Amino acid sequence: MQTVELITKKRDGGKFSSEEISWLIENYTHGNIPDYQMAALLMAIYLRGMDERETSDLTLAMARSGEQLRVNTQISPVVDKHSTGGVGDKVTLAVAPLVAACGVAVGKMTGRGLGHTGGTVDKLESVDGFHVELSREDFMRILHDHQIVLAGQSAELAPADGKLYALRDVTGTIESIPLIASSIMSKKLAVGASHLLLDVKFGSGAFMKTIEQARQLAQAMVDIGRAAGLHTVAAITSMEQPLGRAIGNAIELAEAIDILRGNGPADVSELCYHEAAELLLMTGKAANQAEADQMVAQAIQSGAAVKKLTEVIAAQGGNPQQIERPELLPHAPIRVMLTAPQTGYIAAINAEGLGLASMSLAQAASKKVSLLIIVPA
Structure with a gap:
């Protein structure tokens, strides 16, 4: 096969075969296809799209490009939660330890910021010494010992997605449903959780500007998950305005700590508690909504939720005192009140x-520099 021929094929509206997609991902992963050609291919996909079969093939090829942990064969249930990104979206930082504090294991491989949306990895790295790049052995050890792991993209797990993710960020090809869906789901399949909750954002601060686009993306990812045997549920939520009152890595982490202590802003706190309860229901940990809500409330009130975040931060080399005392987190050297x-x-x-x-x-x-939004209650 020739890369330029495949670029031309998609540019002209053609469909890739499964073999062509596998060839492209394998050769790009191993450095046989230069970034400038893959950038052209990404733009062709952005403009021409991919059908359901192509998107599924692309996802599976990226998941197979590196190691696959298959954590659900060693711990069950083990859940993952993913947001498509937004402004002030610190939900994962709160939901993951909250669910783990309720007795359900959370194995998460998360990403960096993309475009104007912040990344969970960047926020976690506000903590001194925190390691997001984990080996397969460290990932599984921390998950076994602490029932939660918050890892970043690694060279071993879905490396094709790591390369494509960075390239999309600088080539104007972020807002493509097939590329977003395959990027997210390839990481999920590489980790191998048993249950996945997707938070698909729409609105001003999201990549999907309309609820119709969000539904298309949600459906694409749910279809991929179910076809791969992953219990997948999607929630569609608004990103018309920022979540909570903070925008910025360290102060969003501080706000997540407030949420885990029951002191966070109402809008983002309610979303976090709802999504945590949904994961408890999905896994059967809670028999009904009332029981799930009660478990979430107990984890907050007892301090178990914020303790679990402190625990995983320490397990991954971070300074736990910065969770216990968020004022120790980094802060902007210049602050101006508007x-x-x-x-x-x-x-x-x-x-x-x-x-x-x-x-x-x-x-x-x-x-x-970070932004703090003060909105009257």
Whole structure:
């Protein structure tokens, strides 16, 4: 096969065979296809799309590009939760330890920021010494010992996705349903959880701007998960305005700690508690909604939820004192209060605009600036 012929084929609206997709991913992973050709291919996919079979083949090829942990063969149930990304979205930081504190193992491989949306890995790395790059052995050891692991993309697990993820971020090819779906699901299949909850965002601060686009993406990922034997459920939630009151790596982690202590902003706290309860229901840990809600409330009130976050931070080399005392987390060296020119009410907040502003501020100040949004209750 010739890469340029496959680029031309997709450019002209053709469909890739399963063999062609496998060939492309294998050769790109091993460095036989240069980034400039793969960038052209990504743009062709962005413009021409992929059908359900192509998307599934792409997902499986990326999942097979490295090791596969198959954690559900060693621990069951083991869950994963993934958000498609948004502005101020610190939900995973709270939901993962909350579910683990309720007695369900959480094995998560998460990603970095993409475009104007922040990444869970970047937020976790606000903690001094925290290691997100884990070997297969360390991943499984921490999961066994602590019932939770929060790892980043590794060279061993779905390496094709790691390369494509970075390339999409700089080639204007982020907002493509087949590419988003295959990227997310390849990581999930490589880890091999038994249950997956997807939080698919729509609105100003999300990649999917309309609820119709979000439904298409949700359906694509649910179809991939079910075809692979992964119990997959998708929730579609709004990202028309930022979640909570903080935008920025360290202060979003601090806000997640507040959520785990029961002191977080109402909007993001309610979403976290709801998604944690949904995972307890999916796995059968809770028999009904009332029992799931009670388990979540007990984990918050007893302190078990924030203790579990402290535990996994320490297990992965991080400074647990920064979870116990969030004021020890890094903070921006320059802080400026912007005051409203007149009194009034906040009618709406442009999530995408604030996400882009946060990126610009970070670039201007060596990535040490964050935004804190104060919204009257």
